[in-house]
Amino acid sequence: MNAEASETIAAIATAPGSGGIGIVRVSGPACRTIAEGVLGHCPAPRNAAYLDFKASDGSLIDRGIAIYYAAPHSYTGEDVLELQAHGGPALMQMLLSRCLASGARQAGPGEFTQRAYLNDKLDLAQAEAVADLINASTQEAALSAVRSLSGEFSSHIQALLGKLIELRMFVEACLDFPEEEIDFITQGHVGEKLDLIRQELTAIFKSARQGNLLREGIQVVLIGQPNVGKSSLTNQLAGEDVAIVTPIAGTTRDTVRSAIQINGVPLHIIDTAGLRETADEVELQGIARTWRALESASVALLLVDAAHGITGEEKSILARLPADLPKVWIHNKIDLTAEAGKIECVGEETHIHLSAKSGEGISLLRDHLLKLAGWQAVGEGVFMARTRHLEALKSVDRHLNQAVPLLSQPELVAEELRLAQEALGQITGEFTPDDLLGEIFSRFCIGK
Ligand SMILES: Nc1nc2c(ncn2[C@@H]2O[C@H](COP(=O)(O)OP(=O)(O)OP(=O)(O)O)[C@@H](O)[C@H]2O)c(=O)[nH]1
Numbered sequence: 030m031n032a033e034a035s036e037t038i039a040a041i042a043t044a045p046g047s048g049g050i051g052i053v054r055v056s057g058p059a060c061r062t063i064a065e066g067v068l069g070h071c072p073a074p075r076n077a078a079y080l081d082f083k084a085s086d087g088s089l090i091d092r093g094i095a096i097y098y099a100a101p102h103s104y105t106g107e108d109v110l111e112l113q114a115h116g117g118p119a120l121m122q123m124l125l126s127r128c129l130a131s132g133a134r135q136a137g138p139g140e141f142t143q144r145a146y147l148n149d150k151l152d153l154a155q156a157e158a159v160a161d162l163i164n165a166s167t168q169e170a171a172l173s174a175v176r177s178l179s180g181e182f183s184s185h186i187q188a189l190l191g192k193l194i195e196l197r198m199f200v201e202a203c204l205d206f207p208e209e210e211i212d213f214i215t216q217g218h219v220g221e222k223l224d225l226i227r228q229e230l231t232a233i234f235k236s237a238r239q240g241n242l243l244r245e246g247i248q249v250v251l252i253g254q255p256n257v258g259k260s261s262l263t264n265q266l267a268g269e270d271v272a273i274v275t276p277i278a279g280t281t282r283d284t285v286r287s288a289i290q291i292n293g294v295p296l297h298i299i300d301t302a303g304l305r306e307t308a309d310e311v312e313l314q315g316i317a318r319t320w321r322a323l324e325s326a327s328v329a330l331l332l333v334d335a336a337h338g339i340t341g342e343e344k345s346i347l348a349r350l351p352a353d354l355p356k357v358w359i360h361n362k363i364d365l366t367a368e369a370g371k372i373e374c375v376g377e378e379t380h381i382h383l384s385a386k387s388g389e390g391i392s393l394l395r396d397h398l399l400k401l402a403g404w405q406a407v408g409e410g411v412f413m414a415r416t417r418h419l420e421a422l423k424s425v426d427r428h429l430n431q432a433v434p435l436l437s438q439p440e441l442v443a444e445e446l447r448l449a450q451e452a453l454g455q456i457t458g459e460f461t462p463d464d465l466l467g468e469i470f471s472r473f474c475i476g477k
């Protein structure tokens with residue numbers, strides 16, 4: 030047992046604020062002693078015991094349910110004590126303080142899950158899924174996080190890792206027989222096996238990419254001249270009046286953010302101040318914020334009034350946008366021009382004609398945003414994945430790709446396979462540097 034694990038940690042596991050029930054969770058070797066102090070005795074493992082929770086002077090803090098889990102049959106793999114009391118913030122604090130005074134120390138963010146990981150209760154991808162499940166903003170995101178937590182993503186990675194190791198062992202064995210190396214490689218169908226592994230990798234990447242989209246969502250920034258209807262379109266997409274709409278040009282002065290979802294994909298919609306020449310100090314600052322919002326955008330919607338179409342003003346706005354930022358032209362107010370809602374692709378450009386007021390054509394925009402995000406219909410197999418997982422999968426693919434033209438040099442193939450294995454192992458935590466672990470768990474909430 031290392032020094033940290035010999036310490037007993039405690040934290041309020043339920044969300045801050047008032048609730049019907051609040052839980053203080055304790056993990057580590059002092060659980061039994063703490064239970065004896067607070068409850069009078071340690072309850073039988075995995076039994077809900079209705080008991081008095083007592084202060085050090087014997088006075089009553091609350092009466093509630095205590096559950097004791099004996100190591101290794103607990104979330105963390107250590108002795109764990111859960112005290113379920115009434116969920117008031119003052120009461121929770123008293124109960125926590127009682128545990129801290131009896132030999133526990135305050136747990137850091139994610140420390141319970143980190144211990145579960147260190148005790149092999151979860152691998153790293155599963156541990157990350159715990160935080161992603163808690164933070165999921167849509168049902169689809171939550172479902173895919175549960176899938177990763179239950180080990181679906183990890184088992185795909187493990188299966189691939191197994192095949193990679195098998196191939197690597199074969200190639201390395203060939204190195205012992207230098208005369209026959211090439212023959213071995215051909216007879217062992219190394220090229221074909223490499224191909225099969227790459228196909229499997231592509232399928233995993235697709236699923237993981239969808240899961241990552243559910244986690245991260247996309248940022249959609251609405252820009253255009255004043256009065257073209259950016260705030261009206263924001264409200265239409267959000268389904269509520271999040272931004273002020275008036276016929277006065279220059280109404281929006283600040284960026285207005287709202288979170289929506291389409292088919293479970295979170296979309297962060299950012300309404301901005303209309304772009305125009307102005308001497309108004311407040312408006313100038315708003316316009317500067319518009320340009321800043323564009324720096325982190327995934328998509329820019331360029332709004333124009335359908336009555337006059339794209340003018341020189343819009344062309345100069347377009348010229349200032351980052352070249353690689355996906356853009357969609359929105360011709361708004363078609364209720365005034367009596368056009369029908371439509372989507373048109375002209376060369377590289379997409380034009381959507383709609384009315385933010387009547388809602389006509391909005392579904393075309395929604396569908397197109399999903400397409401731009403890279404969303405495909407949700408299959409059963411989508412699992413939650415983080416950007417670091419996608420990067421690791423890309424790195425595996427790069428090394429396998431590099432191995433393909435090297436089949437006549439087995440030692441180089443072996444090296445690429447070794448690097449691919451290392452990159453893949455980072456996902457589940459087999460080859461993960463300590464500082465990365467610290468970074469991952471520090472982003473958890475306290476008590477998990
Ligand atoms: N008929 C019609 N009017 C619209 C439509 N969209 C917006 N408007 C009107 O156009 C005016 C300006 O709308 P806003 O949504 O405030 O425009 P904006 O682009 O946010 O303007 P700024 O915040 O000043 O940059 C308001 O009077 C809206 O009611 C539309 O689709 N049809």
Ligand SMILES: [Mg+2]
Nearest residue numbers: 259260280281
């Ligand atoms: Mg506005």
